[in-house]
Amino acid sequence: MVTDLLWVLAGLLLLLAGAELLVRGASALALRLGITPVVVGLTVVAFGTSSPELVVSVTAALHGQPGVALGNVVGSNICNLALILGLTALIRPVAVHTRVILLDMPLMIGVSLVTWGLLADGRLGRFDGLLLTIGVVVFTGFSVRQGRREASSIQQDFGESVGGAATRLPPSILAVVGGLVVLTFGGRLLVDGAIGIARGAGVSEAVIGLTLVAVGTSLPELATSAVAALRG
Template identity: 40%
Template sequence: MLLATALLIIGLLLVVYSADRLVYAASILCRTLGIPPIIIGMTVVGIGTSLPEIIVSVAASMHGQIDLAIGTAIGSNIVNILLILGLAALLHPFTVHSDILRREMPLMLIVSLLAGCVLYNGELSRIDGLFLLALAVLWLLYIIKLARLAERQGNDSLTREQVEELPRDGSLPVAFLWLGLALIIMPVATRMVVDNATVLANYFAMSELTIGLTVIAIGTSLPELATTIAGARKGEDDIAIGNIIGANIFNIAIVLGLPALIAPGAFNPQAFTRDYGVMVLVSIVFALLCWRRKRQIGKGAGLLLTGGFIVWLAMLYWVAPLLVE
């Protein structure tokens, strides 16, 4: 059990590291191709924060572990809001300045609600997968349009912060080196994660869904944690909140969509009856915090969110052993 835990942690760290290097390499390649930095920041980097979840969900689906993949998608959204945003708000209150974020937030809620249409019957189909991936494409086209508009106007705080965070150095050979290493590390790391998550689920008599919701979701959300806390410490409030909004949309559209294409079929119904509602609820709370008149997420809200995470985690692990099949 200790060995499986250690290998799982190492695997998660390798997934996160290889995803970070892949985004770094992709950013250099896009810059070399002449793609505007603002487009890179809102697309490549945006997808990059959800890349660990995407990698793990694809690997789990290819091994027939659909519950692990779905748990990762739903759990990551819950973790991003309750734990990551909560911890960051405790360190530094956030103020939402960006008009882009206020336009993105309703879309996050809409995508979250549309996920219910896919999950309600306890089965994923390839049509569901195509539908979700189509949402991802539409979302990418929309944020590219927003990025071009912001580039012309030059007055949105989110886009300025994203451009400032892009790598300014690095050559093509360096980019290809990191790209190659990332593509070598990723398959090994994801196999470590999936295999050892299964071992732990069996050892503790918990469902793969619960492991995905918690252990895998927390581990794969490390990029969002690092980005959000770094943004909070630098005073880059909009990029911190924007990363969570973008990651949550990609988690539903891609992290949930790809497993539906790869391994369609029935999944644990608790993903909808128990966990989906929690995800929607915390998403609504997140939106209300951003839409308040002061547009500030302070330490009180941070305490509320982190407290909610602890309660959710405690309830999940108290109920899960009784419900595991």
């Protein structure tokens, strides 16, 4: 059990380091290729902070552990709404943009309901996965288009966050590759450790995915939100 816990902790550290490398490298690479900072912020940075959840769930699915994969996805979303948003509001009250109330929140609820419907038959097939992936692509494109219209403040924020990254191509590519490798290795360690803990404690892998794994993979979002709240 102790060894499994150490694997989980090591996996979490590697996931955090890998996500940071990936975001910095991909952001610098995108800017180097002429992509505007606002687009980088709405795509590379946004997906980069979600990379631990993605890597862990894919790793678990590939190794025949669907309980961990699905539990991580559901648990991470619960953590994002309850834990991360709650702690952020405790640090500093959060001003909510009208778009969040009128568009983003209804869309999030809609996606959750669609996903619930797809899971209702007890199986999430490849066609279901394709539908969800297409939805993400469409939403990202829409967000980028809207973001360009409001680019003044967003561009300044993300320009500052990614502007200090490497501007030469080789270091950026190396950071992306290194980040992916570290993420993959960290995801494997975390999944192995989580499965060991589940078996040792006599609980289902889905429960471990919903709790320990979900909280761990949500740490990048928690750190980002907490820092943003502290900075006002």
